Each structure stands twice: as C-alpha cells, then as structure tokens.
Amino acid sequence: MESLVHYYRKINGAFLNKAWREGGTIGFDIYCKTEQDLSQPKFLIFAHYEPANRDRIRALVNSESTQDFYIHETDLIKYYKEFLIGDLSKDLENGMPPEEVLEKAYHVTKQILKEYFENIGSSQILRTIKDVTQVMRDCLLVCYPLPE
Numbered sequence: 001m002e003s004l005v006h007y008y009r010k011i012n013g014a015f016l017n018k019a020w021r022e023g024g025t026i027g028f029d030i031y032c033k034t035e036q037d038l039s040q041p042k043f044l045i046f047a048h049y050e051p052a053n054r055d056r057i058r059a060l061v062n063s064e065s066t067q068d069f070y071i072h073e074t075d076l077i078k079y080y081k082e083f084l085i086g087d088l089s090k091d092l093e094n095g096m097p098p099e100e101v102l103e104k105a106y107h108v109t110k111q112i113l114k115e116y117f118e119n120i121g122s123s124q125i126l127r128t129i130k131d132v133t134q135v136m137r138d139c140l141l142v143c144y145p146l147p148e
Contacts, residue, residue, distance in 0.1 A: 008033070008043050008070040009119060013062040015071075016049075028075035030057060032067055043070060073122055076115070080128045084108045088135040098139035105136050 008031060027050055031043040046069060047053050061069055071079070085108060092101045109132050116126045 006119065006122075007073045009073065009076055009115070011061075011069055011071050013058065016058060016061055028071055028079065031070040031072065033070060043072075073124060077124055077128060080108075080112060080125070081131055084111070085128065085131045085135065088132070089138070092135065092138055092142070098142045102136060102139045105132050105139070108132055 011030070027048065029048050030046045032046045034042045034044055047057050049057065060067075088101055088105050088108065091104065092098065109129055112125060112129055112132070116122065119125075
C-alpha cells in the first residue's frame, strides 16, 4: 500500500497568517497526524478554516503545543492558484507596476519550487508554475506590447 504521508505538508503559523489576511476567502482543512498504526500514520481533520474558527486555530498553531498541523496537497495547490497566483493577477489588473508584479512572481515561483524539491516532487505542485508564467507574460506584454 502506497504511503499517504507525501500528500500532506506540514504548516506553521506563518503559512496560516498569509492565508488569513483580511477579506481572504480561501478555505482548507487542517489535519493532525496520529501514529495509531505504526506501519502507516493517519491524518485526521482537525479543523476547517473559516472565519469563525480563525482565531482559535491561530492560537493553537502558534502555541507551545507539540502538535504538528498539516494541509493536504490538493488544498495547497488551491492555495497557490487562488491565493498567491490570483493575487499576482489582481495586482497587475489594479495597476501595480509590472516590475513589482514580476518580482512577486519570482518569489512565488521560488516558493513553489522549494515545495516541489522538499516534498518528494509532486508534479501537481510543479504545474502551478504554468499559471505564474502566464502572469509574467502578461506583465511583459504591459511593458513591451506586441506590434500590431
């Protein structure tokens, strides 16, 4: 039986603080790991992020607790696409200078690549870079429009 461990990523307060910005609409399940079966750890849903739970979850994650918390890979991909990459597109649409959007896109790309190399190389995670390159292309077209 294939291990499910590689589908879950450890998260911390810094990760959650980014996702919990004012007006954020992203939702995801937060898991905790149990070691009941020594051959295969299990991940149980601890909480679902929603505004009503935000402060309680933030306090627990930032506490001195020894409990680690995780996010499933599919929610992590959603986080990258809808939150980080979505913000890049919104920044460009809202008039942020393309050079600044490109710099932010560079940091998002680094974060995605770091995730890819540190966590057994999920091709799903790597595919999100395609969305970042589309934003970069849009930035370059603002700076250097194609001739008609």
